[in-house]
Amino acid sequence: MFSAQVRDAYVEALRDPVHxxxxxxxxxxxxxxxxxxxxxxxxxxxxxxxxxxxLWSSEGGLETWYAREGGPLAIWRKWxxxxxxxxVPGGHFFPEEHPHQTxxxxxxxxxxxxxxxxxxxxx
Numbered sequence: 090m091f092s093a094q095v096r097d098a099y100v101e102a103l104r105d106p107v108h109x110x111x112x113x114x115x116x117x118x119x120x121x122x123x124x125x126x127x128x129x130x131x132x133x134x135x136x137x138x139x140x141x142x143x144l145w146s147s148e149g150g151l152e153t154w155y156a157r158e159g160g161p162l163a164i165w166r167k168w169x170x171x172x173x174x175x176x177v178p179g180g181h182f183f184p185e186e187h188p189h190q191t192x193x194x195x196x197x198x199x200x201x202x203x204x205x206x207x208x209x210x211x212x
Contacts, residue, residue, distance in 0.1 A: 091182060091186050092185075095185045131168075136168060136169060137168050138169075138170055139171075139205070140169075140171040140172075140198070140202040141165055141169040141171060141174075142173060142194070142195070142198040143162060143165050143174035144174055144176070144177050144183070144194055145174070145176050145183075146177065146180055147179065147183075148178070148179060148180045148183075149181065152176065161174065162174055173198070175194070177191055177194065178190060
């Protein structure tokens, strides 16, 4: 679990109906228009050119759900030229549950990719 301070921040944010609506719209888009955009992007050969870091919960099902595809990194490599990442301890809210490990992974990624020309481009 995560701290009471983090939990309180979530509760406070979710008191605002605008925030709840935005969260619902994000999930709706992921199941509808985002998929259409993904198909169009792949058909047009669009790729992510900057370095990409994928982190996911070690306690979730991503690795087993996508085992046939080669796991989460293999999926992202279909989209991006430079992909690295790994599972992070914790559940769905791993950044809140393990902020230091999540922060360390992010810091290392940004340090390793400092000055990378592709990381400075906006697509």
